[in-house]
Amino acid sequence: MKVIDAFMPSIVSVPLSRHACHCMVKKGDSVSEGQVIATIGGKSTLRCAVHSPVPGKVIDIAKMPLSDGSRFFCVKIETSGSFNYLGKHKAPQGEHSIIETLSGMGVLNTFDTSAEAHWCMAGSASHSLGRPLAEQCAATHAGGSIVVCLGDEDPTVKTTSLLAHIMAQEVKQGAAIIAQAVQAKRIVFIGEADIKDVYSNIDNTDAAVQFVASEFVRYPSAFQNDLKHKIEGITGEELFVDAQTMLTAVDAVVSGTPSMTSYVYVNGEAVRAKGLLRVRVGTPIRFLAEQCGGMDSNAAIIINGLMVGSSATSVNAPIDKCVKCVTFVPSKQLRSQGESECTRCGNCRWVCPERLSPDLLFQFVTGTSYGMEAERNMCTGCGLCNSVCPARLPLVQNIIGGVL
Amino acid sequence: MTMRLRPFVYAVPSVGRTATVTLACLTAMLTAFVIYVGAASIAQLSLVISCVLGSVISVLLYNFLRGRPFVRFKRSVILCAVVEGIITAMILPLSFPPLHAAVLVCVFTIAAKHLSVQESAMSTRSALNVSVLVACTAQIVGGESYSKVEVAATRLITPITDALNSGLFSLFSVTVPEEYISLFWTPAAASSLSCYFAIIVLLSSLVLNALNMAEGMVQAIFCFVYLLLVRIAGPALYGNADVISAALSGGLLFYAVFVLSCPGTLPMSRTGRVIYAASCGVLAFFIQKDGRQEGGIAYAILCGNIISILIQYIEDLWHNFVVSKMNASLTAQQNSHGLDSHGAEGVYDK
Numbered sequence: 001m002k003v004i005d006a007f008m009p010s011i012v013s014v015p016l017s018r019h020a021c022h023c024m025v026k027k028g029d030s031v032s033e034g035q036v037i038a039t040i041g042g043k044s045t046l047r048c049a050v051h052s053p054v055p056g057k058v059i060d061i062a063k064m065p066l067s068d069g070s071r072f073f074c075v076k077i078e079t080s081g082s083f084n085y086l087g088k089h090k091a092p093q094g095e096h097s098i099i100e101t102l103s104g105m106g107v108l109n110t111f112d113t114s115a116e117a118h119w120c121m122a123g124s125a126s127h128s129l130g131r132p133l134a135e136q137c138a139a140t141h142a143g144g145s146i147v148v149c150l151g152d153e154d155p156t157v158k159t160t161s162l163l164a165h166i167m168a169q170e171v172k173q174g175a176a177i178i179a180q181a182v183q184a185k186r187i188v189f190i191g192e193a194d195i196k197d198v199y200s201n202i203d204n205t206d207a208a209v210q211f212v213a214s215e216f217v218r219y220p221s222a223f224q225n226d227l228k229h230k231i232e233g234i235t236g237e238e239l240f241v242d243a244q245t246m247l248t249a250v251d252a253v254v255s256g257t258p259s260m261t262s263y264v265y266v267n268g269e270a271v272r273a274k275g276l277l278r279v280r281v282g283t284p285i286r287f288l289a290e291q292c293g294g295m296d297s298n299a300a301i302i303i304n305g306l307m308v309g310s311s312a313t314s315v316n317a318p319i320d321k322c323v324k325c326v327t328f329v330p331s332k333q334l335r336s337q338g339e340s341e342c343t344r345c346g347n348c349r350w351v352c353p354e355r356l357s358p359d360l361l362f363q364f365v366t367g368t369s370y371g372m373e374a375e376r377n378m379c380t381g382c383g384l385c386n387s388v389c390p391a392r393l394p395l396v397q398n399i400i401g402g403v404l
Numbered sequence: 405m406t407m408r409l410r411p412f413v414y415a416v417p418s419v420g421r422t423a424t425v426t427l428a429c430l431t432a433m434l435t436a437f438v439i440y441v442g443a444a445s446i447a448q449l450s451l452v453i454s455c456v457l458g459s460v461i462s463v464l465l466y467n468f469l470r471g472r473p474f475v476r477f478k479r480s481v482i483l484c485a486v487v488e489g490i491i492t493a494m495i496l497p498l499s500f501p502p503l504h505a506a507v508l509v510c511v512f513t514i515a516a517k518h519l520s521v522q523e524s525a526m527s528t529r530s531a532l533n534v535s536v537l538v539a540c541t542a543q544i545v546g547g548e549s550y551s552k553v554e555v556a557a558t559r560l561i562t563p564i565t566d567a568l569n570s571g572l573f574s575l576f577s578v579t580v581p582e583e584y585i586s587l588f589w590t591p592a593a594a595s596s597l598s599c600y601f602a603i604i605v606l607l608s609s610l611v612l613n614a615l616n617m618a619e620g621m622v623q624a625i626f627c628f629v630y631l632l633l634v635r636i637a638g639p640a641l642y643g644n645a646d647v648i649s650a651a652l653s654g655g656l657l658f659y660a661v662f663v664l665s666c667p668g669t670l671p672m673s674r675t676g677r678v679i680y681a682a683s684c685g686v687l688a689f690f691i692q693k694d695g696r697q698e699g700g701i702a703y704a705i706l707c708g709n710i711i712s713i714l715i716q717y718i719e720d721l722w723h724n725f726v727v728s729k730m731n732a733s734l735t736a737q738q739n740s741h742g743l744d745s746h747g748a749e750g751v752y753d754k
Contacts, residue, residue, distance in 0.1 A: 300408065306410075306411060307412075334412055340418075340419045344668050345667065346670075351415075355726065360720075375727050378731070386409075387415050390419045391418075
């Protein structure tokens with residue numbers, strides 16, 4: 001399999017972040033490819049930029065449905081004019097540190113893009129869900145380690161593992177760049193055993209390179225808490241990243257290309273073909289389906305995996321930087337999610353990898369039980385309890401929901 | 405497009421789907437009974453209908469009394485009520501008055517849900533099986549007064565028996581008498597519908613277990629313990645060690661497949677379920693004896709439900725103990741990393 005460039009849409013809708021986003025364009029403005037159209041505020045002075053993925057004219061700034069089912073403001077740009085980066089190689093301009101470059105180029109850390117984050121354990125700085133990579137690098141202590149996950153947290157998503165196989169050299173180059181940025185002493189790659197030889201060493205880096213073989217067939221196995229148990233000498237302050245983040249970092253630092261694309265694995269029984277596409281941010285989801293031969297009219301759209309993902313409510317929802325996988329599923333295959341009473345089957349207790357009692361935690365959250373705050377904090381949000389509940393109770397949503 | 409919550413793939417069938425398949429299996433039994441018995445089945449069908457109505461009305465009434473609007477009812481709730489009603493009718497004595505049956509079902513369903521020791525905002529499943537409650541009450545009230553329905557043996561029994569003996573059992577040098585083969589279909593006389601059509605119950609068990617809709621382990625352990633005791637202790641206590649007859653009479657298979665593992669009455673751990681199933685098997689042996697005391701299994705399951713409550717209490721105690729140890733070790737680990745009590749820095753910032 002190889003990476004294919006997705007169709008270029010005539011109109012893109014660039015989502016603006018919910019976190020203190022400052023929009024720098026207005027309706028009617030002309031923008032060029034790669035131009036900064038918004039900035040995302042961070043905790044520090046490092047602000048992450050949002051770039052226009054296409055040249056053209058801003059036709060609207062309005063709320064529209066996003067890929068996670070929510071609604072938020074998007075900048076709609078009609079494509080016209082010449083491209084500055086597409087098909088061209090540009091060297092980075094000006095003298096900037098790596099972290100400043102990552103900030104200016106809008107690089108996000110896309111490690112662990114589950115619908116509800118479950119990294120609330122043991123205080124790692126790499127607290128994801130699309131956080132600016134520059135901010136995380138600045139918060140990482142020098143002399144530590146970076147961990148590059150080469151597998152997907154959801155077994156139905158294959159993006160990261162495919163990228164790890166197809167674009168290994170770029171991934172390694174990105175790891176070396178980030179290691180230099182955070183002055184890491186160790187780079188740990190966690191991936192399948194068949195790529196061990198490829199990732200055992202990296203040129204042009206002073207950091208020690210380590211490869212940890214791991215199978216990602218069992219779920220869960222690629223979340224941060226699962227990966228920590230596989231690494232020796234873990235301190236809890238490592239920076240966790242994935243292959244896609246490394247590719248974006250290489251484009252930003254080496255080629256001077258802003259973060260305007262996302263690698264998306266398209267699959268599902270409701271489309272004719274599947275494949276790994278490099279998609280411009282803001283591309284409507286229906287474009288991906290058309291490129292894959294069309295989709296069934298009553299298909300459901302699942303973003304980022306059947307276990308940890310979310311459902312999009314519109315085919316016109318735009319792709320953003322955190323979208324790794326789009327699955328088109330026939331609606332009839334999605335099981336009924338109508339709730340019924342708890343049957344006290346015990347399945348949720350058996351399946352919980354943390355050996356919790358999701359049924360009792362659900363009672364605690366609904367206010368009929370007490371004294372389970374500590375146990376609630378142990379929940380990693382894997383969602384296995386939901387998948388084995390015959391009553392189809394929204395267990396993980398209620399348990400985790402109050403934690404965020 | 406409809407917004408859905410993750411996950412989008414499930415490993416077990418839903419309550420509604422399980423109830424649908426169970427209803428199909430029970431309908432097959434009822435249909436076979438109607439076809440086989442003919443016009444004489446009207447009285448028994450009226451019993452089934454009254455129990456179903458009583459079950460559905462009790463669910464509606466209970467939720468109305470708790471202030472829950474009717475419009476929020478899911479199809480699965482009604483389906484489960486219908487299934488419970490049919491099961492109750494099939495273990496009640498065949499000649500039990502339908503009106504009395506409806507009232508008993510209604511009263512016991514509401515009372516059991518209200519008094520359930522596991523009741524919470526999430527679950528109103530009764531800790532005691534309502535069907536066996538009603539059946540035991542009916543037997544206590546009526547004693548031995550209920551008449552049995554005598555059903556003539558099918559004319560197909562003889563050729564079927566001959567075919568099996570010549571084609572299958574001859575391989576093991578065994579000849580099975582006609583009476584045993586007939587037990588798979590209809591007993592000579594029985595006091596409840598649960599005693600009929602053991603072959604359909606066996607097929608239902610296969611279907612439900614294959615679809616992961618039944619607790620096969622609980623069913624198997626219950627039957628194994630009961631039949632083992634019949635084989636070992638039966639001769640000494642009852643002068644009879646006929647395992648096949650004990651398995652196919654008294655509604656043992658029906659109780660094992662449809663009644664024993666009623667949701668809400670089972671312990672939640674595997675160990676607890678093994679203990680529960682074995683306890684029910686032992687109790688059934690002493691109450692049902694070797695199958696001659698019809699309806700005894702209902703009492704055994706009722707006693708087993710009470711044991712299950714105790715088992716679940718111990719399970720919760722053990723769980724709290726394990727979690728408290730996990731929490732203590734986690735707190736120690738976090739303190740060694742110098743983190744706050746939430747285990748992360750600023751993770752609750754919004």
